[in-house]
Amino acid sequence: xxxxxxxxxxxxxxxxxxxxxxxxxxxxxxxxxxxxxxxxxxxxxxxxxxxxxxxxxxxxxxxxxxxxxxxxxxxxxxxxxxxxxxxxxxxxxxxxxxxxxxxxxxxxxxxxxxxxxxxxxxxxxxxxxxxxxxxxxxxxxxxxxxxxxxxx
Amino acid sequence: xxxxxxxxxxxxxxxxxxxxxxxxxxxxxxxxxxxxxxxxxxxxxxxxxxxxxxxxxxxxxxxxxxxxxxxxxxxxxxxxxxxxxxxxxxxxxxxxxxxxxxxxxxxxxxxxxxxxxxxxxxxxxxxxxxxxxxxxxxxxxxxxxx
Amino acid sequence: xxxxxxxxxxxxxxxxxxxxxxxxxxxxxxxxxxxxxxxxxxxxxxxxxxxxxxxxxxxxxxxxxxxxxxxxxxxxxxxxxxxxxxxxxxxxxxxxxxxxxxxxxxxxxxxxxxxxxxxxxxxxxxxxxxxxxxxxxxxxxxxxxxxxxxxxxxxxxxxxxxxxxxxxxxxxxxxxxxxxxxxxxxxxxxxxxxxxxxxxxxxxxxxxxxxxxxxxxxxxxxxxxxxxxxxxxxxxxxxxxxxxxxxxxxxxxxxxxxxxxxxxxxxxxxxxxxxxxxxxxxxxxxxxxxxxxxxxxxxxxxxxxxxxxxxxxxxxxxxxxxxxxxxxxxxxxxxxxxxxxxxxxxxxxxxxxxxxxxxxxxxxxxxxxxxxxxxxxxxxxxxxxxxxxxxxxxxxxxxxxxxxxxxxxxxx
Numbered sequence: 157x158x159x160x161x162x163x164x165x166x167x168x169x170x171x172x173x174x175x176x177x178x179x180x181x182x183x184x185x186x187x188x189x190x191x192x193x194x195x196x197x198x199x200x201x202x203x204x205x206x207x208x209x210x211x212x213x214x215x216x217x218x219x220x221x222x223x224x225x226x227x228x229x230x231x232x233x234x235x236x237x238x239x240x241x242x243x244x245x246x247x248x249x250x251x252x253x254x255x256x257x258x259x260x261x262x263x264x265x266x267x268x269x270x271x272x273x274x275x276x277x278x279x280x281x282x283x284x285x286x287x288x289x290x291x292x293x294x295x296x297x298x299x300x301x302x303x304x305x306x307x308x
Numbered sequence: 309x310x311x312x313x314x315x316x317x318x319x320x321x322x323x324x325x326x327x328x329x330x331x332x333x334x335x336x337x338x339x340x341x342x343x344x345x346x347x348x349x350x351x352x353x354x355x356x357x358x359x360x361x362x363x364x365x366x367x368x369x370x371x372x373x374x375x376x377x378x379x380x381x382x383x384x385x386x387x388x389x390x391x392x393x394x395x396x397x398x399x400x401x402x403x404x405x406x407x408x409x410x411x412x413x414x415x416x417x418x419x420x421x422x423x424x425x426x427x428x429x430x431x432x433x434x435x436x437x438x439x440x441x442x443x444x445x446x447x448x449x450x451x452x453x454x
Numbered sequence: 455x456x457x458x459x460x461x462x463x464x465x466x467x468x469x470x471x472x473x474x475x476x477x478x479x480x481x482x483x484x485x486x487x488x489x490x491x492x493x494x495x496x497x498x499x500x501x502x503x504x505x506x507x508x509x510x511x512x513x514x515x516x517x518x519x520x521x522x523x524x525x526x527x528x529x530x531x532x533x534x535x536x537x538x539x540x541x542x543x544x545x546x547x548x549x550x551x552x553x554x555x556x557x558x559x560x561x562x563x564x565x566x567x568x569x570x571x572x573x574x575x576x577x578x579x580x581x582x583x584x585x586x587x588x589x590x591x592x593x594x595x596x597x598x599x600x601x602x603x604x605x606x607x608x609x610x611x612x613x614x615x616x617x618x619x620x621x622x623x624x625x626x627x628x629x630x631x632x633x634x635x636x637x638x639x640x641x642x643x644x645x646x647x648x649x650x651x652x653x654x655x656x657x658x659x660x661x662x663x664x665x666x667x668x669x670x671x672x673x674x675x676x677x678x679x680x681x682x683x684x685x686x687x688x689x690x691x692x693x694x695x696x697x698x699x700x701x702x703x704x705x706x707x708x709x710x711x712x713x714x715x716x717x718x719x720x721x722x723x724x725x726x727x728x729x730x731x732x733x734x735x736x737x738x739x740x741x742x743x744x745x746x747x748x749x750x751x752x753x754x755x756x757x758x759x760x761x762x763x764x765x766x767x768x769x770x771x772x773x774x775x776x777x778x779x780x781x782x783x784x785x786x787x788x789x790x791x792x793x794x795x796x797x798x799x800x801x802x803x804x805x806x807x808x809x810x811x812x813x814x815x816x817x818x819x820x821x822x823x824x825x826x827x828x829x830x831x832x833x834x835x836x837x838x839x840x841x842x843x844x845x846x847x848x849x850x851x852x853x854x855x856x857x858x859x860x861x862x863x864x865x866x
Contacts, residue, residue, distance in 0.1 A: 173356060177379060179368075204717040208758065214352065214722035216391070218312060219419040225401055226416055229409040233508065236401055241316060241416040246384040253354070263363055263374055271367040278379035279363040280356040292331065294338020301345055304733045305352070305726050346558070347467060348672030352722065393665060398456060399463035402506075423661070423699050 171213060171282035172262035174252040178244050179274050186273065198270035206254065211265065213253040221247045253282065310351065310420035311400035313407065315388040321412025322382060336408035344392060344403065353390035391420065457502035462590065465494055468511035469588035470673075474560035475515050477623050480522065483567050484613030487585060489525075493517040561586075562677045563623050569638040572619045577612040578641045580605055587670050597663045598648070635678065639687050639744065642671050646691050661698050668695055675730070685734035686745030692727030693751035696720040708852050712760045724755045746775040765795035782813035786823055798830040818847035822857060829864060838864045 182190075206212035218224075224239035240247060252269075256262045259281070266277045285302055288295045317325075344350035356362075362377030378385060390407075394400050397419070404415045469490065476486035493514045507513040568581040583589045583597075591609065595602040626634040649664030668691045675684040700714040709715075731752060734745050741749070750771045757763045772788035785808055793801030805824050814820040825840030838861045845857035 171354070173354070175379075200715070200717055207717060207721065212721055213725070216310075216312070217421040217425075219421050219425065221416075221418065224416060224418040225397070225404070226414055227401070227404050227407075229407075229413045229415070230411045233506070234405055234409075234415075236405070239416065239418070241314075241414070242383065245380065259363075263365065266363070266365045267372040267374065269365075269367075271372075273368045275367045276379065277365040277367070278359075278377070279365065280359065280377070281361055282354045283357045288334070292334050292338075294335050294341075297338060298341060301341070303729070305729050346673065346676050348669040348676070351726075393669065394463075395466055395662075395666075396459055396463055398459040399466055402460065402463040402467060405506075423702070 169255065169257050170259075170284060171253055171255050172259070172266075173280045173282055174254065174262075174266050174269070175248045175278040175280065176250040176271070177248050177276040177278050179276060181244060182274055195270070202268065202270050205268075206252070206265065211254045211256055211261075213255050215250070215252040217250040218248070221249075248278075309395070309397075309400075309422065310391060310393050311397075312418045312420055313390040313392065313400070313404050314386045314416040314418065315409070316386050316414040316416055317382065318412040319382045321410070324410075324412060333408075340406060340408050343406070344390070349392045349394055349403065351391040351393055353388070355388040356386070359385050359387075386416070458498060460506065461494070461498050461501050464497070464506060464510040464514075465590075466588040468514060470561050470564060470586050472511055472515050472518065473585055474564045476518055476522075477564060477567075478560050479519070481623055482617055483564070483585070483621075483623075484617050486518075487613065489518040489521050490514065492521050558677060559625070563625055565638055565674060565677065566625060566634060567616060567621055567623065569634075569641045570616065570619075570621050571634075571637060572615055572621060573612050575641070575644070577608050577615070578637075579645055580608040581612050582641050582670065583645065583666065584609055586673070587666055589666065597660065597666070635681055635683065638674070639671075639683055642667050642674065643687060643691070643744070645670070646694075650694055661695075664691070664695055664698075667691065675733075679733075680737055682734040682737040682739050683742040683744045685730045685737070686742060686748050689727045689730035689734065689748035690744050690751055692723050692730060693748060693755045696723035696727065696755055706852070708856055710856075711754065714760075716759065719755065724752075727755065728752060741774075743775060743779045746771055746778065750775075763794065765791050769795050782808050782811070783819065786814065786819055789827075790823055793827055793830070798827045802827045802831065816847065818844040818853070818857070821847065825857075825860065829860075834864045 203212065203215060206215075221240035222238070224241070226237050226239055226241050227234040228237070254262060254265055256265065259279075262279055262281075266279055269277060271277065285295065285299050341350065341353065344353075359378035360376070362379070364375050364377055364379050366373045366375070392400065392403055394403065397417075400417050400419075404417050407415060409415065472490050472493075473483070473486050476489055477483050480486045480489070496517050497510070497514060501507075501510075565582075565586055568585050569578045573581065580594060583594045584591065589597075591605045592602055595605045598605070646664050646667035649660045649662070649667060668688070671684070671688045671691055675681075675688050678684050696719050697711075697714060699720065700716070700718040701709055703709060727748065731745065731748050734741070734748075750768055753764050753768050753771070768791040769788060772784060772791055776784045776788060785804060789801040789804040789808075792804060802824070805820065805827060808814060809820060809824070821840040822844035825837045825844060828834075828837035828840060841857050841861035841864070845854045845861065848854050848857065
């Protein structure tokens with residue numbers, strides 16, 4: 157966190173998306189050491205902690221990428237093909253969205269995630285609708301929708 | 309079932325976006341979002357700020373290490389998504405087709421896991437015996453309390 | 455990707471808007487639906503090879519209109535319904551307009567017709583799922599675990615009833631509004647509750663049916679944003695649906711509210727429920743029965759643990775609900791809340807009052823609650839008898855198992 161220019165942003169509460177990335181397939185040895193039950197347990201405990209702290213907005217897991225679809229907008233209508241979209245490193249299989257008081261807090265929560273070797277978390281800030289041109293009719297409507305669905 | 313529509317793009321599309329008419333993009337997106345809301349299928353959707361503003365936490369070492377973003381190349385990243393609740397994979401694809409995106413942009417459509425994904429595990433012998441063990445130990449604990 | 459299912463997906467998205475546009479011309483829901491279905495048959499024949507057109511809704515609407523004109527030419531003398539349409543139509547109006555957009559008001563009129571009081575409840579349910587939800591007869595039959603022919607008959611009869619009654623295609627007068635919107639919301643909630651706690655079948659709940667209802671409710675709230683109860687209904691259903699993942703074990707056993715793992719609740723959905731309730735309140739016309747029920751569900755949804763539940767607040771909300779819409783089920787639920795806020799003895803007096811009034815005869819709920827209260831008061835023998843009685847009265851197999859287990863637990 158060497159980026160000192162954005163410290164003004166640091167204290168602003170905002171939403172962060174924590175994207176679960178797998179750098180590589182696990183080795184058979186690593187896989188053998190895995191207990192599915194233990195993972196469920198640890199994830200459950202981590203989620204409970206996020207809920208108790210009032211920071212969890214949403215968390216979802218995704219079904220295998222091969223089961224998904226890819227739409228290419230190179231032409232109209234777009235070309236639909238079966239997934240996966242790309243290599244393991246390009247994909248992700250789950251995410252959390254947290255609402256934290258600062259980006260340091262987001263990094264702190266991310267560091268506590270029960271993840272292991274071969275896994276990275278990509279943290280991305282979710283800009284608030286307030287950062288966009290408020291004169292635009294659609295932005296105003298989106299603001300209204302976000303308000304009405306608890307997403308501000 | 310819930311689906312996530314993940315916005316993917318190429319470097320060329322990122323470049324093109326810099327000179328694009330932002331207002332008309334917002335309007336087209338706004339119309340698309342509204343059609344999702346009116347149909348009762350939109351659950352949430354967000355755009356992400358620039359990937360270089362983000363962070364990467366690596367869990368490979370004994371303690372997690374934090375570095376500045378971006379996580380990777382353009383094709384590895386995404387800058388926005390929608391979550392929709394629909395009745396079939398085909399319906400998810402139909403909504404995805406209606407997104408106002410342009411050449412260089414792709415949508416990755418992924419199903420969000422739900423209870424039915426864990427039903428498989430109900431048949432898993434290992435998990436079933438685990439369940440029985442849990443029940444037995446729960447009974448045992450009850451006995452201790454009583 | 456399955457080509458047939460791809461066409462069905464378009465239908466799912468567009469059907470209400472297409473039929474609404476067509477009723478505007480035909481003034482007859484049955485005829486409009488038939489024409490739209492015929493257009494769908496054409497789509498099923500053509501799209502798998504030719505691809506889905508750019509604006510599939512416009513395509514289907516144009517084809518349906520063309521069919522109306524053709525039908526008129528063939529049957530002008532036989533059926534004056536067709537000639538009425540043809541007067542308003544020319545070949546041009548039936549061409550595909552890529553910019554075609556239906557009018558929301560037409561969809562709203564269609565909602566009111568599908569839930570019209572001339573129709574029986576089960577006909578309203580079938581029509582709403584079919585016309586507003588865009589489900590096929592087969593899908594509806596599957597969701598309700600009844601034969602396809604049963605649903606088909608209900609829909610055919612409903613269309614005939616509407617036609618015979620010459621039900622106008624319009625939104626109700628202000629004088630009728632309250633009653634008519636209540637009927638619409640009632641139909642949607644009925645669909646939801648059948649999914650949320652199934653009264654028949656081997657499954658404790660059918661989430662797909664409940665989710666269909668939720669989708670229709672969200673759609674409806676967008677059509678009538680000034681109607682607080684529409685938002686209240688969305689809120690209630692979001693709160694209840696947020697518990698789906700925690701209400702059932704992997705092997706299909708129900709988990710009671712007190713035992714549910716709250717980390718498995720859908721917190722995003724709870725936030726949507728709270729927001730819908732805020733939206734209802736923002737209309738500034740007070741809280742109706744759905745809003746009050748949503749507020750009760752919200753207390754549970756936002757309690758960190760069962761032990762932290764604000765039972766006093768729930769008692770107050772049930773009292774308000776009872777004043778607004780007196781109902782023995784509400785009193786029974788109030789009794790449960792009172793048992794936690796004040797104690798089981800006070801609650802038992804309320805339940806005994808209900809039993810004396812014989813207002814819930816035949817329902818498993820009264821003996822089940824009474825059994826619970828008696829058990830807490832240490833009157834095991836009487837409690838066991840009540841649980842047994844309740845298990846004999848319920849039609850849901852899973853629920854019966856839970857009640858029988860309670861009776862057995864008391865023996866041990």
